[in-house]
Amino acid sequence: MTVIDRLDALFPPDRVITDPVRLRTYECDGLTYHRATPMVVVLPETTEEIAAVVKVCAEFGVPFVARGSGTGLSGGALPRSDGVLIVTSRMRRIISIDLDQRRAVVEPGVTNLAITEAVRDRGYYYAPDPSSQQICSIGGNVAENSGGAHCLKYGFTVNHVLALEVVTPNGEIMEISEDDFGYDLLGAFVGSEGTLGIATKITVRLMRAPEAVTTLLAAFPNIEAGGQAVSAIVGAGIVPAAIEMMDALAIEAAEAAVACGYPPEAGAVLIVELDGPAAEVESQLAEVIAICVGTGSFEQRVAASADERAKIWKGRKSAFAAVGRISPAYIVQDGVVPRTSLGEVLAGIDALQVEFGIRVANVFHAGDGNLHPLVLFDDTAPGEGHRAEIVSGRILDLCILHGGSITGEHGVGVDKARYMPRMFTDADLDTMQRVRCAFDPGGRSNPGKVFPTPRLCGEVPRVRKGSPGEIF
Amino acid sequence: MLGHTGVTVREAGPGDAVGGVLPRWVARPESVDEISVVLAACADADLAVVPAGGRSKLGWAAPPERADVLLDLSLMHDVLEHVAGDLVVRVQAGIPLARLAEILAKAGQELALDVPFPEATVGGTLAAPAPGPRAYRYGNARDLLIGVTVVLADGTVAKAGGKVVKNVAGYDLGKLFTGSYGTLGVIAEATFRLHPIAADRCWLTFECEGWEDAGVLMRSQLEPSAVEIDRPAVGMSMVAALFEGPAARERALVARELLGGGEVCAESPPWWGRPPGEPLHSLRCRVAPHIPDGVSVRGSLATGVYLASGPADLDAWRSELPGHARLVGLSGEVTGDRWGPNPSLPLMRRVKERFDPGRRMSPGRLAGGV
Ligand SMILES: Cc1cc2nc3c(=O)[nH]c(=O)nc-3n(C[C@H](O)[C@H](O)[C@H](O)COP(=O)(O)OP(=O)(O)OC[C@H]3O[C@@H](n4cnc5c(N)ncnc54)[C@H](O)[C@@H]3O)c2cc1C
Numbered sequence: 001m002t003v004i005d006r007l008d009a010l011f012p013p014d015r016v017i018t019d020p021v022r023l024r025t026y027e028c029d030g031l032t033y034h035r036a037t038p039m040v041v042v043l044p045e046t047t048e049e050i051a052a053v054v055k056v057c058a059e060f061g062v063p064f065v066a067r068g069s070g071t072g073l074s075g076g077a078l079p080r081s082d083g084v085l086i087v088t089s090r091m092r093r094i095i096s097i098d099l100d101q102r103r104a105v106v107e108p109g110v111t112n113l114a115i116t117e118a119v120r121d122r123g124y125y126y127a128p129d130p131s132s133q134q135i136c137s138i139g140g141n142v143a144e145n146s147g148g149a150h151c152l153k154y155g156f157t158v159n160h161v162l163a164l165e166v167v168t169p170n171g172e173i174m175e176i177s178e179d180d181f182g183y184d185l186l187g188a189f190v191g192s193e194g195t196l197g198i199a200t201k202i203t204v205r206l207m208r209a210p211e212a213v214t215t216l217l218a219a220f221p222n223i224e225a226g227g228q229a230v231s232a233i234v235g236a237g238i239v240p241a242a243i244e245m246m247d248a249l250a251i252e253a254a255e256a257a258v259a260c261g262y263p264p265e266a267g268a269v270l271i272v273e274l275d276g277p278a279a280e281v282e283s284q285l286a287e288v289i290a291i292c293v294g295t296g297s298f299e300q301r302v303a304a305s306a307d308e309r310a311k312i313w314k315g316r317k318s319a320f321a322a323v324g325r326i327s328p329a330y331i332v333q334d335g336v337v338p339r340t341s342l343g344e345v346l347a348g349i350d351a352l353q354v355e356f357g358i359r360v361a362n363v364f365h366a367g368d369g370n371l372h373p374l375v376l377f378d379d380t381a382p383g384e385g386h387r388a389e390i391v392s393g394r395i396l397d398l399c400i401l402h403g404g405s406i407t408g409e410h411g412v413g414v415d416k417a418r419y420m421p422r423m424f425t426d427a428d429l430d431t432m433q434r435v436r437c438a439f440d441p442g443g444r445s446n447p448g449k450v451f452p453t454p455r456l457c458g459e460v461p462r463v464r465k466g467s468p469g470e471i472f
Numbered sequence: 473m474l475g476h477t478g479v480t481v482r483e484a485g486p487g488d489a490v491g492g493v494l495p496r497w498v499a500r501p502e503s504v505d506e507i508s509v510v511l512a513a514c515a516d517a518d519l520a521v522v523p524a525g526g527r528s529k530l531g532w533a534a535p536p537e538r539a540d541v542l543l544d545l546s547l548m549h550d551v552l553e554h555v556a557g558d559l560v561v562r563v564q565a566g567i568p569l570a571r572l573a574e575i576l577a578k579a580g581q582e583l584a585l586d587v588p589f590p591e592a593t594v595g596g597t598l599a600a601p602a603p604g605p606r607a608y609r610y611g612n613a614r615d616l617l618i619g620v621t622v623v624l625a626d627g628t629v630a631k632a633g634g635k636v637v638k639n640v641a642g643y644d645l646g647k648l649f650t651g652s653y654g655t656l657g658v659i660a661e662a663t664f665r666l667h668p669i670a671a672d673r674c675w676l677t678f679e680c681e682g683w684e685d686a687g688v689l690m691r692s693q694l695e696p697s698a699v700e701i702d703r704p705a706v707g708m709s710m711v712a713a714l715f716e717g718p719a720a721r722e723r724a725l726v727a728r729e730l731l732g733g734g735e736v737c738a739e740s741p742p743w744w745g746r747p748p749g750e751p752l753h754s755l756r757c758r759v760a761p762h763i764p765d766g767v768s769v770r771g772s773l774a775t776g777v778y779l780a781s782g783p784a785d786l787d788a789w790r791s792e793l794p795g796h797a798r799l800v801g802l803s804g805e806v807t808g809d810r811w812g813p814n815p816s817l818p819l820m821r822r823v824k825e826r827f828d829p830g831r832r833m834s835p836g837r838l839a840g841g842v
Contacts, residue, residue, distance in 0.1 A: 101758050187644055191643070405639035439819070
């Protein structure tokens with residue numbers, strides 16, 4: 001009996017994929033330069049089916065990888081050629097919605113946006129809003145602790161998930177909830193990138209839609225002036241729902257792709273969204289506009305309707321894909337710096353562009369210092385891809401140097417595992433490994449991701465005994 | 473002897489008991505390194521260690537199976553870094569929250585946690601979280617924590633997270649240690665996300681018979697920061713909603729109209745955010761809970777997280793609550809099972825085994841001997 005024989009016995013034929021052509025669909029996630037063909041793909045429809053697959057993996061000592069919609073940008077869902085890829089795309093049911101308790105229970109394959117769509121007409125929404133929200137799955141969001149433009153005010157996935165049903169790497173079905181007294185296992189699981197098991201049911205918080213939303217587009221002569229405006233807004237005690245910034249190159253790309261109509265002479269644009277009770281939003285909008293003018297903004301547009309708001313956001317939301325219009329190839333980087341270091345880090349990125357002759361377009365969540373530099377290169381020009389990779393890595397070094405992080409929302413995956421030792425000591429990583437070993441002693445759940453050198457979960461150290469008198 | 477390490481150690485006295493268990497010594501480290509030295513020495517001698525901060529919650533949860541050393545963190549009371557422009561603060565775990573609040577207020581900022589016990593330290597608040605009214609808006613300690621330095625039972629010093637609000641690199645050990653009651657290791661330093669202090673605050677309070685449903689407020693778009701109930705053992709209940717921000721008073725007035733009455737006021741009611749008394753129980757329930765005779769309840773109608781007080785047989789009470797509800801005996805005399813159901817206990821046990829295989833860190837303070 002092989003693993004595939006066992007899966008064939010468990011599932012109807014259309015839900016076990018071994019045909020090499022069909023397997024190719026699953027070779028990579030959104031980070032397309034890491035590819036591997038899985039040994040087999042299964043499409044379960046229930047928690048029990050996932051548990052059964054995971055048990056088969058345990059029995060054969062074979063690794064497994066969960067996959068939602070495959071939009072991840074760090075190679076988290078990269079399959080193993082010796083393992084099973086468990087795809088949640090057939091688990092798309094919204095199990096329950098309780099508006100009185102402001103919560104919904106959903107299956108992992110449900111898309112992020114589908115949750116909001118299910119409750120929007122009743123005046124509720126699900127807050128975390130990754131730009132990929134039309135396609136990415138809530139299971140993937142849980143694994144990556146995904147954020148979005150609005151997490152500045154509302155927080156990340158981890159702040160909006162109230163309980164999970166998970167299949168552990170041994171194949172047990174367990175519940176973890178914020179109501180449990182003791183360790184915050186829910187907080188440890190969210191953001192663990194599929195290495196602690198598979199989330200099979202997700203209870204999320206629903207929020208009441210704000211009474212008023214207003215979106216401001218402010219154009220600045222350069223990125224420094226935009227940065228000053230961000231600091232001043234935050235310094236004034238205002239917490240906007242979102243503050244996003246784009247530099248001239250990113251604006252040019254967005255214009256080419258979606259004709260968003262941002263002021264063409266802008267060296268930087270800032271998108272500031274305020275939401276909440278109408279009276280509050282109104283007074284803060286006036287303050288934010290005054291701050292922008294005071295820091296050198298030469299044009300401000302306030303969206304007067306939902307359509308106009310969508311138009312302002314369109315340029316920002318399409319920015320990643322848009323750079324494809326101005327460059328044959330690019331790397332999407334994701335780093336974080338303390339907001340007060342933004343200026344210095346951007347100057348550092350400028351210096352790198354000059355040193356390596358590589359262009360970088362900057363798009364970022366300015367409110368929380370999360371940079372998404374898009375490192376542009378021509379993959380047909382010899383050596384350029386290599387130089388772009390160096391620039392991309394140097395940007396992470398800049399982030400670490402300024403006390404930031406190597407990833408704000410895209411995750412470590414396979415892509416950044418090698419950078420982890422630049423941010424964490426061996427002791428830090430070994431301690432995280434203890435969590436891993438508690439959940440997954442066999443190291444079968446998405447191995448090779450997050451941690452640079454997967455350690456084996458050996459025997460727990462023996463208790464040493466001595467006499468207390470020797471010490472005190 | 474620990475003399476060469478410079479760590480202050482003294483004999484324990486009756487005031488150092490943890491839930492009735494008297495440790496032999498009290499160690500008072502002044503740095504992360506000193507914590508590490510003490511824990512490594514305790515590991516060598518198989519001494520059990522109980523970390524302590526402001527001692528406001530040392531009597532909470534179960535008493536430890538054994539306690540040799542009380543690790544008193546009160547000398548680690550400094551703010552290590554406060555970058556106002558980043559709305560981030562890094563502190564030593566022994567700093568009392570009241571003192572931290574004073575320091576942050578000078579910059580017009582706050583750590584948005586309302587702790588029911590003013591002497592509570594940062595470390596104690598993470599290890600033994602207690603609900604505060606504004607958790608509805610700002611989240612709990614775990615939601616505001618962005619970085620942590622911990623020391624494990626074998627003296628290993630490890631950190632996770634960092635000092636930026638957005639960061640998904642590695643496992644979030646800070647969250648894992650939240651609620652750990654000293655059973656995984658010592659929380660030595662912590663970094664938090666801060667908020668600007670609201671320009672204005674306004675409370676709407678009203679009286680009601682028994683339990684009140686906050687549905688009207690929650691369905692409105694007035695965005696209260698907190699909706700609390702005070703339901704005494706006898707007499708009328710009070711509900712209070714807090715509004716924060718530039719239009720706080722206007723919103724409180726609209727809320728009053730919606731509710732058809734109440735008093736709008738710039739001060740919180742006296743019971744706001746205070747524990748109801750002893751013995752203390754933690755109650756989580758998303759619908760109006762059954763409340764036994766003689767028991768008072770305070771807490772959030774918005775989140776369904778409450779503190780209850782009064783003599784009660786916890787088993788009998790649980791049988792009257794819906795299945796999703798959780799009732800745990802926090803402090804004082806407990807009748808019946810202290811813990812009640814906890815579906816994640818098997819996973820908690822496995823984590824404990826990996827972090828503290830020698831069972832030296834506050835052993836037995838949590839459910840199932842964890
Ligand atoms: C154009 C574009 C824009 C993006 N914008 C954002 C953004 O604004 N913010 C942001 O945070 N991210 C963004 N992303 C990244 C990506 O969309 C998110 O990481 C998303 O959460 C991935 O979801 P997915 O369903 O595609 O997961 P996948 O890519 O399929 O998987 C991601 C990881 O989750 C694991 N996983 C999947 N399902 C489960 C499960 N049920 N249980 C346990 N583990 C599981 C996988 O093993 C893998 O490690 C963007 C991506 C693209 C392509």
